[in-house]
Amino acid sequence: MSGAALGLEIVFVFFLALFLLHRYGDFKKQHRLVIIATLLAWYLCFLIVFILPLDVSTTIYNRCKLAVNSSPAESNGSYVTLAPSKQKCFKPWSYIPDGIMPIFWRVVYWTSQFLTWILLPFMQSYARSGGFSITGKIKTALIENAIYYGTYLLIFGAFLIYVAVNPNFNLQWNQLQTIGIAAANTWGLFLLVLLLGYGLVEIPRSHWNGAKRGYLLMKTYFKAAKLMTEKADAEENLEDIMEEVRKVSESIKYNHPLRKCVDTILKKCPTEYQERMGRNMDDYEDFDERQNSYPSEKSLAKLHKQVIYSVQRHRRTQVQWQILLEQAFYLEDVAKNESSATRQFVHTFHSQEPENKIIQYFYTPTVEWYWECLLRPWFYRVLAVVLATFSVIVVWSECTFFSTKPVLSLFAVFIQLAEKTYNYIYIEMACFLTIFFLSICVYSTVFRIRVFNYYYLASHHQTDAYSLLFSGMLFCRLTPPLCLNFLGLTHMDATISHKKTQPTAYTSIMGSMRVLSFIADGFYIYYPMLVVILCIATYFSLGTRCLNLLGFQQFMGDSEMTSDLIDEGKELIRREKRKRQRQEEGENRRREWKERYGNRDDSTRSRAVHTDQKESSFSETSANRRTSLVEDTCQCLEAKYLMMSKLINENS
Numbered sequence: 001m002s003g004a005a006l007g008l009e010i011v012f013v014f015f016l017a018l019f020l021l022h023r024y025g026d027f028k029k030q031h032r033l034v035i036i037a038t039l040l041a042w043y044l045c046f047l048i049v050f051i052l053p054l055d056v057s058t059t060i061y062n063r064c065k066l067a068v069n070s071s072p073a074e075s076n077g078s079y080v081t082l083a084p085s086k087q088k089c090f091k092p093w094s095y096i097p098d099g100i101m102p103i104f105w106r107v108v109y110w111t112s113q114f115l116t117w118i119l120l121p122f123m124q125s126y127a128r129s130g131g132f133s134i135t136g137k138i139k140t141a142l143i144e145n146a147i148y149y150g151t152y153l154l155i156f157g158a159f160l161i162y163v164a165v166n167p168n169f170n171l172q173w174n175q176l177q178t179i180g181i182a183a184a185n186t187w188g189l190f191l192l193v194l195l196l197g198y199g200l201v202e203i204p205r206s207h208w209n210g211a212k213r214g215y216l217l218m219k220t221y222f223k224a225a226k227l228m229t230e231k232a233d234a235e236e237n238l239e240d241i242m243e244e245v246r247k248v249s250e251s252i253k254y255n256h257p258l259r260k261c262v263d264t265i266l267k268k269c270p271t272e273y274q275e276r277m278g279r280n281m282d283d284y285e286d287f288d289e290r291q292n293s294y295p296s297e298k299s300l301a302k303l304h305k306q307v308i309y310s311v312q313r314h315r316r317t318q319v320q321w322q323i324l325l326e327q328a329f330y331l332e333d334v335a336k337n338e339s340s341a342t343r344q345f346v347h348t349f350h351s352q353e354p355e356n357k358i359i360q361y362f363y364t365p366t367v368e369w370y371w372e373c374l375l376r377p378w379f380y381r382v383l384a385v386v387l388a389t390f391s392v393i394v395v396w397s398e399c400t401f402f403s404t405k406p407v408l409s410l411f412a413v414f415i416q417l418a419e420k421t422y423n424y425i426y427i428e429m430a431c432f433l434t435i436f437f438l439s440i441c442v443y444s445t446v447f448r449i450r451v452f453n454y455y456y457l458a459s460h461h462q463t464d465a466y467s468l469l470f471s472g473m474l475f476c477r478l479t480p481p482l483c484l485n486f487l488g489l490t491h492m493d494a495t496i497s498h499k500k501t502q503p504t505a506y507t508s509i510m511g512s513m514r515v516l517s518f519i520a521d522g523f524y525i526y527y528p529m530l531v532v533i534l535c536i537a538t539y540f541s542l543g544t545r546c547l548n549l550l551g552f553q554q555f556m557g558d559s560e561m562t563s564d565l566i567d568e569g570k571e572l573i574r575r576e577k578r579k580r581q582r583q584e585e586g587e588n589r590r591r592e593w594k595e596r597y598g599n600r601d602d603s604t605r606s607r608a609v610h611t612d613q614k615e616s617s618f619s620e621t622s623a624n625r626r627t628s629l630v631e632d633t634c635q636c637l638e639a640k641y642l643m644m645s646k647l648i649n650e651n652s
Contacts, residue, residue, distance in 0.1 A: 005094035006104075009050045017043040025468055026461040034465040037115065037123055041472030044112045045479040049439050052483055052506060053431035055101055056415075056492055057092045057424045059504045064089040064422065066502060092424035101505035109480065109509055113184065116476035117152075120469050121145055127465035130305030132261050132297075140301075181480075181510055186523060188481035192442060193527060195478070197534025198543075199441030200391040202448075205539075208384035211377035213338070217331045221569030222555045222562060224324055228572055231317040234310070241310045242273045244303060248295060249277050261300045268307050270314075309464075313453060316462040323460060328573045338373045345369040349580060390437050395535060397489045398528045404497055412491040435486045442482060446474050484510070485528065495524070 021039050068089050125141035209215050245265055252262050266274055295303075329348055337345050345368040393410050400408035407413055411434050418426045450456045455470050457463050483506060487493040494503050537543065544554045548561070556562050 003096055003100065005054060006051065006096055006100075009054070010047065013046045013050050014043055017046050021468075022461075023459055024457055024461070024463040026463075030465050030468075031127065034123065034127055034468060037120060038468040038472045041112065041115050041120065041476050044108050044115075045475040048108060048112075048479050048483055048506075049435055050432075051104070052435060052486070052504075053428045054094050054096060055105075055504050055506050056431050056487075056490070057094060057428050058096045058101065059492070059502060060419055060422070060427065061089070061092055061095060061424070062098075063502050090422065092428075094424070094428065102508060105506050105509045112476040112479070116473045117184075120473045120476075121148060124466055124469045124473075127469060128305065130301035130303070130308070132264050132301065132304065136301070178510070184477070185481045185484060185510075188477045188479075189485070189524070189527065191474075192478050192481050192485065193531050194534065195442045195445040196394075196438070197531045198538050199445045200394060200531070201535050201538040203441060203444060204384045204388040204391055207380050207387060211380040211384070213331065213335055213377070217328070217335065218566050219555050220324065220328045220331055221566045221573060224328060224569035224572050225565040226553060226569075227317065227321055227324055228569075231321055234314045234317045238270075238310045238314045241303075241306050242269060245269060245273075245307060246277050248300070248303065252294060256294065258294065258297060258300060261297060261304070265300065265304050265307055268304070268311060270311060312464050316458055319460055319462050320458065325573070325576055329577065332573075334372050337369060340369065340373075343369050345372060348577075349584070387437075391441075391535075394438065394441075394489075395532060398485075398531050401489045401491070401496060401528075402525045404491065404499075407491065409489055409491065411489045415490045415492070431486075431490065434489070435483070438482060438486060442478055443475070446471060446478075480510075484524075488524070 017039055021035065021042060025035060025038065027035060122141050122145055125144040126137050129137040129140040131137040131140055249262055249266065252258055256262075266277065269277075333346070333348055336348075340346070344365040346365070397409040397411050401412065403409070407416065411430075414430050415427060418430065447457050455467050457467055457471055484493065487504065487507060488496040491497040492504055493507055494501060541556070544556060548554045548556060548559060553561055553565060
């Protein structure tokens with residue numbers, strides 16, 4: 001089993017990252033380099049989280065083995081051990097041989113740092129560039145990142161000059177490397193605590209509110225009103241951009257040098273706009289530089305960038321609107337079925353996607369009713385209580401993990417109790433649950449936050465390339481300080497425990513933070529206590545209230561604006577529901593007419609075949625005419641019905 005656990009987790013984490021990326025990204029439409037870079041960033045960060053518990057158990061075994069092989073004088077002097085015996089010092093099932101973990105962590109860490117500080121920022125600018133060639137996009141990306149890279153080089157150069165001039169400093173390369181790592185971790189820890197303070201409160205609260213059907217339905221109505229506004233704005237913006245594209249396409253003719261750029265822009269437009277512009281274009285008219293003023297390549301690149309953004313936003317709002325409608329219809333069905341006497345779940349609309357037969361066999365309407373109307377609310381309440389308990393333990397440990405005598409951090413107490421008995425499975429499970437919960441609190445906040453339309457992770461393949469790359473940058477910057485914070489909570493970091501024990505392989509690549517004592521003994525210890533203030537602010541929704549005061553509508557139960565948006569969203573859902581009901585009724589009527597008259601025509605045609613060949617041909621012709629007449633009559637009646645309903649709604 002030596003190294004087998006490491007290999008299994010490497011494979012499992014890869015498919016986990018691939019699954020999440022497939023949910024948010026679009027493998028067919030987005031550039032392959034964007035997909036590969038984002039997948040690599042997510043994969044490395046998730047890998048660190050899953051492999052670190054194995055590093056902890058391996059380190060505890062190495063400490064035991066070192067204490068057994070050392071003399072009492074050595075164990076009391078150079079190492080602080082737990083006085084183990086040879087019978088207790090057995091090898092864990094997930095033991096990783098010596099020399100593998102340091103190399104593994106070094107490759108993973110420096111690859112992730114190269115991605116977050118150099119490659120991904122460059123690819124962000126490359127992805128958003130409106131250039132028409134690879135060279136043009138690279139040039140634009142270099143110009144946009146010149147200030148970004150230049151700032152870091154200036155700070156680093158000034159620091160090197162200061163160290164070289166000052167005789168009191170005699171830093172070596174390892175110390176400079178440690179200072180760079182400490183600077184990156186300090187930036188990450190600053191953002192980590194902000195996201196952690198939000199997630200520790202919001203995740204249990206969201207699961208508790210998930211048990212309230214009325215709350216979820218009201219929030220869905222609120223989202224519907226906001227999304228309809230965004231959807232209308234996206235449609236209007238797309239119309240304006242398409243009008244500019246039409247003017248450019250009509251002014252730049254087929255033999256103009258920039259016509260290739262215009263054709264590239266047209267390919268990014270929706271199909272209906274391409275057909276409309278193609279009909280209005282005269283390809284036989286030559287261009288004349290003296291008569292018209294033509295746009296430059298730079299302005300066309302800007303227009304190309306706007307087209308990509310507007311089309312992506314329009315498609316995203318359309319997909320999100322359909323998903324939100326399905327959620328609203330389903331929640332309304334749950335509210336109706338709660339009082340059902342038959343205890344069978346009845347859907348207002350049938351699912352548009354074909355369901356798996358195995359799921360249909362086991363997940364019957366009766367099972368669905370018991371789960372949705374009876375068991376699911378209680379399950380969410382119990383899960384919310386468990387998550388809230390974990391949050392309280394994390395907050396307490398963040399405020400007390402610096403205390404070693406006595407040990408106040410609960411995570412450190414759990415690990416030390418298991419370390420005395422060398423229960424490696426318990427150690428790995430405790431470490432995994434701890435770091436997994438911390439990761440969920442931080443990563444889920446990254447998935448939830450939205451910075452206008454600048455950064456937004458939308459599911460169902462609707463996330464743009466820029467947001468995917470930006471999320472990869474955030475993950476790579478947040479994961480190393482997250483792991484160091486976890487090691488501090490469990491007292492596996494010698495900087496926190498103040499013991500001369502063998503460090504974990506992950507801590508060894510970070511170097512000794514004693515080079516910067518004000519960071520090791522100050523910022524790393526006392527700054528995480530700020531999570532208490534952030535949790536209190538999140539509990540009372542201070543950030544939501546501030547955004548609401550600034551004009552950004554947020555869901556608040558005691559706000560008049562929220563009530564108005566809920567009513568507006570409820571009316572929008574009602575209209576869409578009536579529209580879908582009319583569509584289904586029309587389809588059912590058309591299906592009934594086809595089945596009724598189609599069967600009659602088939603029987604007449606079969607009898608005519610046995611009597612006479614000529615009568616058969618005549619009957620077939622007349623049957624086709626009657627069928628087409630019935631279909632035309634059906635469509636005409638349906639059109640009149642929809643027109644009358646529209647007029648009635650407008651008058652009302």
